[in-house]
Amino acid sequence: MTVEALMQQMADWIAEITETEPPVITAETELVQDLGLDSLALAELAAKLRMRYRIKLRPGELQSDLRAGRLAQFVLDRQNA
Amino acid sequence: MLVLLFDTIALILLLVVVGLPLAAMAMLLTSLPLPIWALWGLAPLWLFVQVCGMSVIALVLNLLIPRLRPGRYPYPLHPQCVSWLLRFAIQRIFHLPVWSNLIYSFASLRWFVLRSQGARVAWNMQTASTMMVLDPSLITVQRDSMLALGTIVIGHYVENGLLILAPVEIGRGVQLMGEVSLMPGVRIGDGSSVGPGTKLLPDVQVGEDVFVGMGCLIQSGVRIADNVVIGHRVVIEAGVTIEEGAVIRPGAQLPKGTVVAKGTRY
Numbered sequence: 001m002t003v004e005a006l007m008q009q010m011a012d013w014i015a016e017i018t019e020t021e022p023p024v025i026t027a028e029t030e031l032v033q034d035l036g037l038d039s040l041a042l043a044e045l046a047a048k049l050r051m052r053y054r055i056k057l058r059p060g061e062l063q064s065d066l067r068a069g070r071l072a073q074f075v076l077d078r079q080n081a
Numbered sequence: 082m083l084v085l086l087f088d089t090i091a092l093i094l095l096l097v098v099v100g101l102p103l104a105a106m107a108m109l110l111t112s113l114p115l116p117i118w119a120l121w122g123l124a125p126l127w128l129f130v131q132v133c134g135m136s137v138i139a140l141v142l143n144l145l146i147p148r149l150r151p152g153r154y155p156y157p158l159h160p161q162c163v164s165w166l167l168r169f170a171i172q173r174i175f176h177l178p179v180w181s182n183l184i185y186s187f188a189s190l191r192w193f194v195l196r197s198q199g200a201r202v203a204w205n206m207q208t209a210s211t212m213m214v215l216d217p218s219l220i221t222v223q224r225d226s227m228l229a230l231g232t233i234v235i236g237h238y239v240e241n242g243l244l245i246l247a248p249v250e251i252g253r254g255v256q257l258m259g260e261v262s263l264m265p266g267v268r269i270g271d272g273s274s275v276g277p278g279t280k281l282l283p284d285v286q287v288g289e290d291v292f293v294g295m296g297c298l299i300q301s302g303v304r305i306a307d308n309v310v311i312g313h314r315v316v317i318e319a320g321v322t323i324e325e326g327a328v329i330r331p332g333a334q335l336p337k338g339t340v341v342a343k344g345t346r347y
Contacts, residue, residue, distance in 0.1 A: 040312055043274075043292035044328055047308040050290055051326050051344075057290075058254055058272050 001079075003027070006072040009052075010045065017044045027069025042066075053079045083157060091170040098142070098174050102134025132180050132190055139171050140197035148199075149218050149236075149246055151266075156244040165216075165237065165244060172198055172217060185210040195220075208232075209259075219246060219265070223253040229277075231260040238265060238283065247283065258295070276313065294331065306343075 007025055014035060015022035023035055031037045037045070050057050055078045065071070106127060110120060147164045154161040175184060175194055184194050185208055195202045199218030206222050209230040214220050216236030228234070228251075237246050247266035251257070255269050258277040266284035269275070273287055276295035281287070285299050288306045293299070294313035304322045305311070311323075312331030321335045324343040329335070333347055341347045 040292070040294060040310065040331065044310045047290065047292070047310050047326055047328075051308050056272070 001076060003069060003072045003076065006075060007068050010049075010068060010072065013045060013048050014041070017041050025068045027067065027072075029068045031066040031068060031071070049075055055079055087166060087170070090167070091173070094142070094167070094170045095174055098135050098138050098171060099131075101138055102131050105134060106131060128180060128183060129187075129190065132175075132184060133193065135174065136193050136197040139175070139194075142171055143168065143197065143199055143218070149216070151219070151247045153243045153245050156239055156242055159244070161246070162244045165246065168198070168216070168218065172215065176213065182210045185212060216246070216265075219248045220251075221248065222251045223255075223271070225253055226251050226255040226257075228257045229259045229261070232257050232262075234263045236265050245283070252289070270307065282319075288325070 007027070011022045011025050014037070018037070018041060025035070029035065031042065031045075046057050049055065053075055055075060057075070057078070110127070146167050147160065149164055149168065150161060152161070156162050157166065175181065183190065185191050188204070191208060192202060192204050195214060195217050200214060201221040203222060203224035203226065205224050207227040209228065209232070211230050212228045212232040214234045219236030220234055222228070234249050234251070236249055237244060239245070245265060249263050249265060250268040251263070252269055252271040252273065254272045256274040257263070258275060260278045261275050262280045263269070264281060264283045267281045267287075269287045270289035270291065272289055273291040273293070275281070275293045276297065278295055279293055279297040279299070281299045282301045284302045286304050287293070288309065290307055291305055291309045291311070293311045294315065296314045297311060297316070299317045300319040302320050303317050306323060306325040306327075308326045309323050309329070311329040312333065314331060315329050315333050315335070317329075317335045318337040320337055321339045321341070323329065323341045326344040327341040328346045329341065330347065335341070335347065
């Protein structure tokens with residue numbers, strides 16, 4: 001799994017969560033400011049990441065840097081740890 | 082008559098728990114060669130020492146009173162009810178306004194006071210000064226958890242002439258936002274978060290990494306599996322089961338007995 005593939009997966013999940021078309025996201029897309037995700041949507045996204053990749057991802061960890069590329073890299077790093 | 086008896090016992094416990102450390106401090110202070118202004122200036126320190134002394138006495142008393150066991154007991158004459166009444170009278174002393182905010186403003190003091198009454202609480206949990214832990218000997222709070230302003234955790238209730246005692250377990254890294262209420266028998270798994278004003282009624286079981294929004298009412302016996310997300314102002318009636326990874330939309334009402342399947346949205 002690459003960062004780009006994971007970002008595409010996240011875009012599909014965000015579409016499912018917000019019940020809209022999949023957004024176009026780049027590494028610099030900010031999940032709250034650019035896509036308007038609220039705490040509930042972030043919690044749902046975190047739950048999907050935890051279940052799909054079997055990683056530990058606490059609520060506070062998602063709030064530190066919410067750019068899509070950073071988040072995808074964080075998930076992959078944790079999965080490989 | 083029983084009320085009068087209980088008040089009398091509570092008064093005696095108050096005299097023992099508060100009076101003994103006060104008398105010891107009075108002896109100590111009168112023997113110190115300090116001017117009166119210095120004694121007044123150090124008053125906050127005396128208050129701190131007083132609470133520590135009270136905790137030591139509470140610890141001894143709690144060791145003498147039979148341990149509380151989870152269960153349902155005829156109220157108020159069953160031996161477990163008497164134990165509970167005595168322990169309750171002692172813990173009420175620590176909730177007096179004189180020192181209650183002080184206790185919960187210092188991590189060390191809070192830990193010592195709660196541990197002296199039998200609570201299994203982590204040293205590094207975080208709490209607001211106005212949170213309230215009733216029935217400490219039935220409460221477990223693991224490390225890195227946070228109990229915010231106005232949170233109430235309680236290990237008992239009285240219903241139909243029975244005293245019901247049940248443990249409350251708060252896992253590692255749990256976040257309880259303001260005004261959350263946890264009733265007896267509630268268990269919250271590691272990494273979960275409960276939003277402001279949410280009430281969890283008796284025997285609700287919450288898995289790991291669950292997000293519960295603000296203003297929810299979760300009724301007795303509800304089972305919530307890992308990684309569930311529950312929106313704001315959701316009402317979940319008794320006996321509902323929510324399987325892993327399910328999502329409950331904001332404002333939803335789940336009738337009694339509903340089963341929300343794994344990974345679905347309700």
